[in-house]
Amino acid sequence: MKSSANPELSLIAVLLAAAILLALASMVCGASTLGARDAVQWLSGSADASVDAIFRYIRLPRTLACLLVGSALAAAGLLLQTALNNPLASPGVIGVNAGSGLFVVAASILFPSVFWVRGLAALGGALAAALWVYALARRGGASRVTIILAGVAISSLLAAGMDAIVTLYPTAIMDRTAFFIGGFSSIYSGALLVALPFLLAGFLGAAFLAGRLDLLLLGDEVAASLGLHVERTRFLAILFAAALAAGAVSIAGLVGFVGLIVPHMVRRLTGGALRRSLPVTILLGGCLVLGCDLLARLLFAPYEVPAGILLSLIGAPFFLYLILNRRKHRYDTA
């Protein structure tokens, strides 16, 4: 009983070490031939201007972006899977993908030459869609099922809007495609700064919910009888998940499957309680995305595969595996 925290602590230490190693690798590998020696020179301040620019404006933002996006999507997935008690939940189910997609496409038509506006549009669209889904579900009692159904309905509505725009303005299709594949090849630090407050709020919120959200797994009645404000807790989980996912999509577009698979991997590793699984999920999410992006850069160097494609290639088989091995939801009437 007393030593139950130890396995997670060693897991956290291993993942932390992995994250640091991957981050170092991400700093010294890339399209240009700059390597470890240049990195050391850059750190000591004796690198020339072009080397400095590559490290400062390309590799550092990209490394940070991978870590942040991976952690945020994984944490958002964990919050949603727990709050909705649904192992297949990911940010997409609360309308985040469709909402940000619509806003990005609309922004690329309205402000075709202002490229940074797309990150803001993704952020706003994701948050607006999630809040709309919740507001709608609330009329039906905001139960797990109504939230998921409202998410499906709103997502298809927003997707129809996006398709309508693309039909009328075929030029928007390029932005749509880039956004939907997701990747880290054109990260700039401004996008990180805009997303950072949302990500921070989301991570803090997730930590706040860590001791509370698990109660929802006992069913709404038991959770309420234990003194939990069921509806508020579920709303906060959706709000924080939306903030995390919105921050992530504003940085890198739709990076698929991270939010879905990482919580499942962690569940196999730690089992159960959110307080134990949340830090592991955050670290593993960051490692996974950073590792995939590194592969995406190195596999066909100097050409790049978008990291989103690589993640889907890994994610889709895992998703199938999940469906085939899913334990049925069980209820006792005893």
Next chain:
Amino acid sequence: MIQLDNLRVAFAGREVLAQVTAVFAPGSFTIIVGPNGAGKSTLLKAMAGIVPLAGGAVLYNGQPLHRMARTERARRVAFLPQTRPVPEMTALDLVRHGRYPHMGFSKTLSPRDHSAVDHAVAAADLAPLLGRSLATLSGGERQRAYLAMAIAQETEVLLLDEPSTHLDLHYQLELQHLLARLHTQGKTIIMVAQDLPQAFTFAQHICLMQQGRIVCHQPPPVVQQSGTLEQVFGFSLQPVPAGDGLLYQYSLAPADPPPPEETAY
């Protein structure tokens, strides 16, 4: 003491509890019986404070339940519904959730919480199962784990909705012993049950319900002699002296004998 004062509950305009007034003494053991749809589960949920009231009040020692903070309410009354999910967690994690209303903002377990969990585990004889995932336990073992969670909650009142239905006889007896132990330790226990002979044999008070009302709320012998059982169920129970108490069994002579053409088979 729990007082129900003109309690009314309605779902979608349909009245489920109509002007229910009753008193449950501290340390009493009451079993609520009645046909399906009589409002038994709803009454229990209203006493747990988890359904909105259409009128009236539930008072714990004179204080209305709906004015209490959620966690304060959860420190006074524990509730186990009839249908409970089987979440992916260990039995120990489940029992620890019983401490939720006692924990502070950080929701971490204090030494006091740990000792309450240990006590509940011992009371429910759960120690060998603690590390097991709930999904790998039998229905009876899971029932005991949930009960340990409710014990860890350290409330004066324990509300149970059909805790023994669908359990095999072995677990039913085990549960009965556990509840009897909790009762002698001073807990007020109010539960819903289907098995009438068992309820009458076991309970201190019987609360007979029909169509959202309490028809009779008395000790078992009084209810048995009142004629309300025949009125509600169409049959009666018969007491049989056993040791220093009474056992109840279904009365062999039905109040209204069925017409002969139906018994001819």
